[in-house]
Amino acid sequence: MNRTQLPDLARVLLALGSYGQRLDPANATAEQLEIVARAVEEARRLTQAARFPGCPRHPDGPFDPTDGGACLLCRTRRFKTQHADRPPVEDVLRDVAELGEEEAARRHTGRVVTLALAAAGRGTHAYPPNTRRRSDP
Template identity: 40%
Template sequence: MNPDFLPAIGASLRALGEFATWREVTDETLAEVAAELDRARAAVAGARGQQRANRCARHPGGPVDPTATNGCLLCGVAERRPATPVPDEFVPGDVIRFYDEHGHEAAAARYGPQAVTRALVLRARHPSTRRPGQPVPPRTESEK
């Protein structure tokens, strides 16, 4: 049995239970009941199928890695290769200046990819959407 379909089965059963409280039954109502029954049957048929190999909500049909915590190869790679932390001395303005002078590869090598990405996002953000206390990176001539 595949438990992934249990929420869909429950939702269909609840929807069918609500139809019982309706006083007026029309052809349109019966069509809705029939459609909900079809959805419930499809969910039950899916639950009878094989259980998915990994327990990943983001990659349900993805490749399997038995060593990963949720069985997903794609998430397991991210767990084994954590991102480079942003340096404590991170100043977006310095990163942007270095980035503009030396390019992406050199800035990523010096400050780390997360620091470069964060600085570029801050530079692209409109001043009205910046959070209070956030440093404002300098604008280049092309942005003025």
């Protein structure tokens, strides 16, 4: 069970409980019943969201509700291992200097070349960024 939804669920259930004590069948209005119906739907939605099975490694960890409850900690670890096999920045920059950007992009992929150039403080454009201040001579 994912426990990140429980505070919101508790809030909705407390609001429902307060309406249960205030509602009287003789004077219940349509607006009050509509508010109760929305709160019940919200409680149902939060209950469904809390049913995502927790990650076996991180049972109380954060999850991504848009991705079916995938564990964000495991996703970060997977992302790091996927990108751990990148060639060293120095090798990519050497290939860029020796072969040019296009050939280096063919060898290493455009993304790796762009990341290496950015890490080296160089852009991929022909003109350097304007780093002068007005007070500079």
